[in-house]
Amino acid sequence: MTVDLHSRYLGLQLRSPIVASAAPHNGESLTARLLERAGVGAIVLPSLFEEEIVGEEIELSRSLEQGTEQFAEALNYFPAVDAFVGTADRYLASLERIKGEVTVPVIASLNASTAGGWVRYARRIEEMGADALELNLYHVAADPLRTAAEMEAADLELISAVRTSVRIPLAIKLSPYYSAFANFAAAAVQRGADGLVLFNRFYQPDLDLDALDVVPRLELSQPWEMRLPVRWIAILRPQLGLDVSIAASSGVHTGTDVVKGLMVGADVVMMTSALLRYGPEHIATVEAELRAWMTEHEYTSVEQLRGSASQATAENPSAFERANYMQTLRSWVAPRELTATSPHRVPDLRQKS
Template sequence: MPVEQAGAQVDTPAGGELATEYMGLRLPSPLVASAGPLSQSLDSMKELEESGVGAIVMFSLFEEQVRREEAGSPEAPPASQSDEPAATDAYLRLLEAGAGELSVPLIASLNGFRGGEWTATARRMQDAGASAIEVNIYAVPGDLSMSGAEVEDRHLEILQSVKDVVSVPVAVKLSPYFSSLGQMALRLDEAGADALVLFNRFLQPDIDIRRKEVVAGAGLSGQDEGLLSRTWLAALHGKVRASLAAASGVAGPDDVVKALLAGADVVMTTSALVRHGASYAGELVNGLRHYLIRNQLTLGRLRGMLAVPADTRVDEYERSGYLAVLEQARRRHGL
């Protein structure tokens, strides 16, 4: 049975209106600046707002930073003994400043994977003015004995521990690497996730064969990465109550439209804004608005137009599409 989504939009006459909702938050547009370097200063966040983003996700505060500070590690000296404030304090100060001066929702980001008291920092983020918390669960289990079920349960534990200490909405940013991503999404939805952000990008180092060493891979995302995100947006649209956010492969206005057609409530991007500057958000927003006007569509009608039909089994739908593509390839290439 389809369910009413948290980000649902009421239809209004087609005129390029972009106001929408995400996790119950009112946004002037569905374009969201995701966590990245452009949220590391108040000036750049103001530029993002002026360019038309509907919300901003701040850069992540990491579990390791919180743990070191709580333990009083020499790697993280108290602010009184250093020229730089502790990472958590600096983060909260910027968050408080942004929340006080920006008119769009400011979403704080916590990044981690282990259980523990570090998640209680979410309450301090809420108190500093965060409109919501995005929990970025970067889970690459290094313990080879850790089962898939344990990995999934850890996601639920982290979500619950954050939900226990805040009253603002909580989004979960997760990876696509589950044996049954659909079931994981349903479990997170049932556990109270207010949004699912698809997907997290894992560090994928390369190898330099001349120097015979590992090369860190922290490049910007590519446009093709949006294919997997849109596949799961289309599958989950109408199946979960949580809002859905596209967060991969958004390079231009067409990618924004595609994600919304697949069923996203909001479309997040960092790489495009880093490549072209914060003002590029205006081009993405205007591209979406012009598309709506040209096609005489409202945002509400556009959203989910190409999602998996509510009365169709997702696995059968995807399987039939797979077979159709193979048949097209056979005809075209004589396979």
């Protein structure tokens, strides 16, 4: 039996639903070529971060100002300024290079902090030939004076501003922390998003007790983390309809993870951690696992598989919503080692009731 893996995402025709999500090495030619050779459907470049560019611009203007105060030395600055190639230029150059080296769609990613920054860099990314643009909305709602409604309104303004300034397809990569997630997802689509990437994964810093300092901690994802996007895609797919693209991101490691994402209604399923752990070739392994599962279960195409579980959730939305909460709590069974000998053993309250 032949299995057709062709998939559609953001209006792009992909050879497979397995996509490499934003990660540092995706911007390097070797990795991009290896991903393509392993059969990836599309490649998302790492994000271009506006704050990094702004930092560089501040540094540059500081050196120029210092130069003008001491005229003789100032002349020495000009060659350096001419040769200045900033993060944005390097990013655009890498986008252009990779577009020339692979035939699969290349999706650029942008994380800006000001409205002007989003529009300016989005336009440059489009000019450089990106097949689509992913906006990586990332902030921590730590300001006690800003309400959820104000923060959401600001995000929606950004989406609108970028939408009106570029013509390439636009995906919004979201965090799961919006207060009313389904409402925000629908609003993002209404403002012109062609697709949603669910979810971005946040990294919590740690405290180094020796240095008494906050240190970054980046840990790769575990497969159980996929339950969050699976749940939300199952809820959102019937609400958003089939015209909106959805990508599952977080915790995708194997072919069966890809099956789950597609079944609840994702158009593509993205991987970063697994590719960092096992290398770009892992795409081929996951594809083989996906094909084997589909063959065994008599699915002939991604089209047929996609959303096959989402009809069930449309008829019984509570399966992924509230009712499940109670069942999940009641389903807890203490592991044998806890009930037998451990001093911290969990009392089995169910037997007493």
